[in-house]
Amino acid sequence: MRISRTRTAAGLAISALALGTLPAWAAPTETTAASPARTVAAGAPAAYQGQVPLQGAVNVRDVGGYRTYDGETVRTGRVFRADALSKLTDADLTTLSRLGLKTVIDFRVPAEVQYDGADRLPAELAPVSRPVTDNGLFTQLITAIGAKDPVKQEEMLGNGRAAAFMRDVYRTFVTDSTNRTRFAATLRDIANSRSPLLYHCTSGKDRTGWTTYLLLRLVGVPERTAVADYLASNTYRAAYDAKVREALKQGGMMQNPDLIIPLQEVRTDYLDTALSEATQRYGGLQGYLTKGLGLDAGTILRLRERMVD
Template sequence: MRSVSRALGASAVALALAATLAPVAAHAATPAPAPTASASGAPGRVLSVPGLVNARDLGGYTTYDGKTTKWGTVYRTETLSKLTPEGVNAVGALGLGKVVDLRTAPEISADGTDRLPAGVTAAARPVDDTSLFAFIGGVVRSKDPVYQQAQLGNGAAEARMTALYKGFVTNPGNRAQLGAAIKDVANSTKPIAFHCSAGKDRTGVLADTILRAVGVPAPTSEQDYLLSNTLRAASDKALRDQVRAAGYMQNPDLLIPLQEVRSDYLAAFRNQAVADYGSFGDFLTTGLGLTPSDLLKLRSRTVS
């Protein structure tokens, strides 16, 4: 229990929900296999990296015009701050030139900087999490089941997640950082990766925006987004089991809406973008500050 108590200190479940409650939560689960891009031996989507459960390649998706996103070019992961030495070596084998970190400064301070292979550049593009995980930490540390139910039950947790996703659009700072991250991808000359803490929400909307911007149909992009649930299921359950065993929550299932990604959350982001800017295309240009040249470079860089 000592590792549980230590992780439930400062930032508490902020890190727990990012698969860092304890080493067993981060590393115990073997990622469920995901489909390869084709039956003819195309690369597998899920990366086998010690210390990561939610790392994958954005290659192999078919666009509206029949082309395909490139393998080995853009990767999405969770935080790289807890990589094992073997994990660092595995990431090094990807040949990355840059890793884009969407975490905020307090998250990095609590969780640690990324453990990157030599020669890989780190780019900070902090996207606000509305102090969501700090709030969760306080709720969990209260050990009060009545308070926890009031704060997370009866749709309250889902409402907080919906507000988070809308804030990716309505917060000018978030739009600026997401736009800058997309430009990082467009201008990359080597493979590039991006991540937040758990690699599911901020990372998820960034991946969704990139895929749709280069012509991947929205339903296909949504399936990539939802894959986080499959990959994170075992480690998320391990976290809930630890929280219960340590006496922090009688009903840790209250955390499930916060641990999962859901179509409703993604729809809140997509719908807010259209509501504020009129169309997805105008969100890209007016909202995120991407120029036609940026979008052409993004397409050229990621689609073949």
């Protein structure tokens, strides 16, 4: 009983530290949540190389492998993050089967699924549809490209408008009650599941990136490491996204396909926007998690017990 109580107390303390809620003297000065993500990301280590190599998806990764504040390690093989799974090959399905997944959560809205196709999964799996609004991002992108009009595309995406639109998307992660409900449901699924789980959106970088950032912070991973994992989508997606831009130019769809780079990338500025909104509405990340998402101490402890060695 004493060991159990000690582990429980330690779990709560580490989770509090990860969320920057302990006194300043108790937290590592370079990784406190009070520091802007842009600042702490500057010296961040390379993201853990947990990629699951697939032919039909480029941003599929094991969330595990990171060290926590107290020197423990986030377990591998428990939770995976991904981009769209609609173009998986037969070989990909074999690879996916080896992960032992029992749950696949799809954050895409119906328009994305209709355009890109439903998940292609091993026979024993069916996706759980849990759409998180992209604030019209997908429609915005399709409309801009479909116009084939460089003037209209510049008006829609140029002069910082694309990046501003992305910041608005991230605000909805905090302000939209349905989004909060679905992020919370996913974190509870992870806490309560004893089998491997995967969640994904279209590019595996924004809705999926935010979910992963929350999960890593909750289980005690330092801010700078969680930000590095978030930013790693730019590395995993770089070659594919460059090919998309080149195809748009060669196909006569866009004279300046670089206009969509802010929509293709993740940036600390976007993450900062969501975190600032969480501070404004809930007093910080912890308030967002406990009040905005409704996660109680028991759920947070179960997350840590499931995810950390």
